[in-house]
Structure formats: structure tokens, C-alpha cells
Amino acid sequence: MPSASLRLATAYLHQRVSVRIDRPAGSLHPRHGYRYPVNYGYLPGVPAPDGDDLDAYYLTTTPADHADGIVVAVIHRHHDDDDKLVVIDDHDAGIDDATIHRLVAFQEIPGRYDIARHSIG
Secondary structure (H helix, E strand, C coil): CCCHHHHHHHCCCCCEEEEEEEECCCCECCCCCCECCCEEEEEEEEECCCCCEEEEEECCCCCCCEEEEEEEEEEEECCCCCCEEEEECCCCCCCCHHHHHHHHCCCCCCCCEEEECCCCC
């Protein structure tokens, strides 16, 4: 049975969303000290199973505090119920899985997540 986070996140696939970015590209994680190479934030008002709003990677290296884009994938974590949306600019042609893996490698551990591209219903 799919996790609550995966069901929630995949419902946003192929949808246009507004992301509030609280960790802009180039910033440091407040506790762990690693640098964010891409923008990271959340969908305001969309509560996730972990109690916070639904997280999102906005895959651009230009720092921002807000972005609109299309959800092209979901990072489905195996070790917790805290999946992340993968959002790109409306004008981008698309992005392949290898590029997503490379851009989220600063925070996501290979083998501990899958990239979901289809809604689970």
C-alpha cells in the first residue's frame, strides 16, 4: 500500500504549483551545514503527513524566494513518509531522471528513494 505522502505528492504530478522557497540555491542547511545547489521549499497550506507543508525541490540554480512551475516527479523516500515534489520552470522542456538524481544528491541518498512519475490514484 502506498504511503500517505506518496498519495498526496503524486496527486500534484503535471500540475502547476506555487512554491515558497525557504532555502534558496546557495544557502546552507540550518542544522546539517550542507549547501543547497537548487531551491528548496514547500507548498503553503498543503499539509503533509510529517506535520509540515508538502516539500518541493525547485530545480534551478538561481536563488529565489518564490517560484511557480510544473511538478514533473516526486522523490519517494523509502525511510520516512516525507516525499518531495520535483518542480521545474514552466518554460523548461523537461528533465530526465539522471539529472534529477544529480541535482538532489546533496540531500537524497542513492538507493533510499525512487523517482515517481505517475499518479498512484
